[in-house]
Amino acid sequence: DTAEVSSICCIGAGYVGGPTAAVMAYYNPHLTVTVVDRDQARIDRWNSENLPLYEPGLLQMLQSARDGSTEDMEHQQMATVSPQSERRRPNLLFSTDVAKNIGAADMILIAVNTPTKKRGLGAGRATDVTALEAVTKQIAIHAKAGAILVEKSTVPCRTADLIRETLKTYRPGVHFEVLSNPEFLSAGTAISDLVSPSRVLIGSQPTTEGLRAATALERVYSWVDPCKIMHTNTYSSELAKLVANAMLAQRISSINSISAICEKTGADIHEISNAIGADARIGSKYLKAGVGFGGSCFGKDIRSLAYLAETLGLPEVAEYWQQVLKINEWQGTRFARKVVKRLNGTLSGKKITVLGYAFKPGTDDTRESPALEGIRILLDDAPAEVAIFDPFCCPTVVREEVGRLCGSEVLKCNDGSVEVYENAYEACDRSHAIIIMTDCDEFRQSAKAGYEVSNLENRLDWPKIVYNLEKPRWVFDGRGIVDLDVMEKVGVRVEGIGRVG
Ligand code: NAD
Ligand code: UGA
Numbered sequence: 001d002t003a004e005v006s007s008i009c010c011i012g013a014g015y016v017g018g019p020t021a022a023v024m025a026y027y028n029p030h031l032t033v034t035v036v037d038r039d040q041a042r043i044d045r046w047n048s049e050n051l052p053l054y055e056p057g058l059l060q061m062l063q064s065a066r067d068g069s070t071e072d073m074e075h076q077q078m079a080t081v082s083p084q085s086e087r088r089r090p091n092l093l094f095s096t097d098v099a100k101n102i103g104a105a106d107m108i109l110i111a112v113n114t115p116t117k118k119r120g121l122g123a124g125r126a127t128d129v130t131a132l133e134a135v136t137k138q139i140a141i142h143a144k145a146g147a148i149l150v151e152k153s154t155v156p157c158r159t160a161d162l163i164r165e166t167l168k169t170y171r172p173g174v175h176f177e178v179l180s181n182p183e184f185l186s187a188g189t190a191i192s193d194l195v196s197p198s199r200v201l202i203g204s205q206p207t208t209e210g211l212r213a214a215t216a217l218e219r220v221y222s223w224v225d226p227c228k229i230m231h232t233n234t235y236s237s238e239l240a241k242l243v244a245n246a247m248l249a250q251r252i253s254s255i256n257s258i259s260a261i262c263e264k265t266g267a268d269i270h271e272i273s274n275a276i277g278a279d280a281r282i283g284s285k286y287l288k289a290g291v292g293f294g295g296s297c298f299g300k301d302i303r304s305l306a307y308l309a310e311t312l313g314l315p316e317v318a319e320y321w322q323q324v325l326k327i328n329e330w331q332g333t334r335f336a337r338k339v340v341k342r343l344n345g346t347l348s349g350k351k352i353t354v355l356g357y358a359f360k361p362g363t364d365d366t367r368e369s370p371a372l373e374g375i376r377i378l379l380d381d382a383p384a385e386v387a388i389f390d391p392f393c394c395p396t397v398v399r400e401e402v403g404r405l406c407g408s409e410v411l412k413c414n415d416g417s418v419e420v421y422e423n424a425y426e427a428c429d430r431s432h433a434i435i436i437m438t439d440c441d442e443f444r445q446s447a448k449a450g451y452e453v454s455n456l457e458n459r460l461d462w463p464k465i466v467y468n469l470e471k472p473r474w475v476f477d478g479r480g481i482v483d484l485d486v487m488e489k490v491g492v493r494v495e496g497i498g499r500v501g
Helices: 017-027 040-046 058-065 098-104 130-142 159-170 190-195 208-220 234-265 269-277 298-311 315-342 370-380 395-406 424-428 462-467 484-489
Strands: 007-011 032-036 092-095 107-110 148-151 177-180 200-204 229-233 351-355 385-389 418-420 433-436 474-477 493-495
Touching: 007 017, 007 098, 007 130, 017 032, 017 058, 017 092, 017 107, 017 190, 032 040, 032 098, 040 092, 058 190, 092 098, 098 130, 107 130, 107 208, 130 159, 148 159, 148 208, 159 177, 159 234, 177 208, 177 234, 200 208, 200 234, 208 229, 229 234, 234 269, 234 298, 234 315, 298 315, 315 370, 315 433, 315 474, 315 493, 351 370, 351 424, 370 385, 370 395, 385 424, 395 418, 424 462, 484 493
Parallel strands: 007 032, 007 107, 032 092, 107 148, 148 177, 200 229, 351 385, 351 433, 385 418, 433 474, 474 493
Antiparallel strands: 177 200
């Protein structure tokens, strides 16, 4: 006995809501999936070819589910896609009519933002559940009796209870099941992560209704191998999401803390990562030392976990997780300060080039990017120019963002020093120092190919860049992607992370 689901409403057309709804609609042609958002501009873009975010494979998936296109899709990364050969009914819609679409749905996914609170009780640490509370009220007022609610947003443990209480207050006497189904996708690989997830976690109440709702959601994941679907109680599911991000971030801070020891001893952090990662109990992933982790989630989720521990009267646990954040900030700051120190403690009259502005390669997502913090530190020393280039970011958007976050007076168009380039060579031309902030393949120097120009398309022509640098030529490699020995041989000074340089 399973609840019948024929229409899904996903609230929140962001990085999670859009791609998740697209994949659900693509694999379930019998369902109608409507994504709603109060942001008209965002919805307009979802209804166009100019999507509000870039994810490989997303546009093709939309062309199929949203537009009914029957052209074969080419998802190289996807294991299980069976391209639709016959004409399909468009079954993915985007709308700003939140109330109407909530009212028409059998299942409602909540995928709104849950950032860190900026003010008031728990400011800077607790999760801001304002958006979640607002949509819960709308659901209580407009949803069909018996509709299944699904938390896709990352939330503090016991939020499902809060949602249930709010529903009871605004819609007494009507029963709604609330499931927890956290999302584990990463920016830049959203579609392949959704198509081939490591696991799908469904948290439900251990009641007949709860299990019935969980089965209905499991059916929506029709393309996922059933052995990858895990059922838990709602608390475990909510908490597991925070813990997954906290553990990944903790590995990065752990290796970054060791990178500082390497710089003072002669050990090499890449050799350490390889040596310890070969132990299957440790594993090799998330052991890349660098300028620290960024992105919209690691930081906020650790803050949320630490705050949860604190409010539960567990200060030692809170402190333990806070330390992961502390090391992360310290690592970024210490790298940017090293740049200033190596340039004789003054940036006056110098051009500094920042390669990589997003929080990682393959995405235009710039939320909590380590590059921005680095740029702030550089600007304190009044350089002649800070030139920015990121192959995945639109220069206009980056310019606007730097202006908004650092003050519009820092921009070159306002007689400041920050300029954003569309072309890497112009960004690097006559620069005194290049700082690599993301491990983009474009910036990578082919491992052992020496000083030859890499013939890989889009790879930077490092010899050309080096030739046009001002002396003494400096490259600060924040992601360990250039060959230090090779660069040093051609007269470039390289400062990396985690080795004596
Ligand atoms: P986002 O900011 O990109 O999107 C959230 C959307 O919700 C926005 O478009 C906003 O306009 C909309 N919204 C907010 N309040 C609303 C309301 N009252 N009515 C209608 N629409 C409303 O956020 P995101 O990155 O998609 O993240 C969403 C959730 O998923 C967060 O809890 C996040 O922690 C979690 N998550 C994110 C990622 C990721 O890679 N970005 C991965 C896993 C989990
Ligand atoms: C992360 C998780 O990987 C996802 O599983 C999760 O769903 C998501 O957060 C979320 O909840 O939002 P994402 O933020 O997209 O995904 O990015 P990651 O690829 O995990 O990288 C995060 C940061 O860590 C980046 O700045 C990256 O450069 C850095 N990183 C990663 C390192 O410094 N070293 C590493 O070894 C790996």
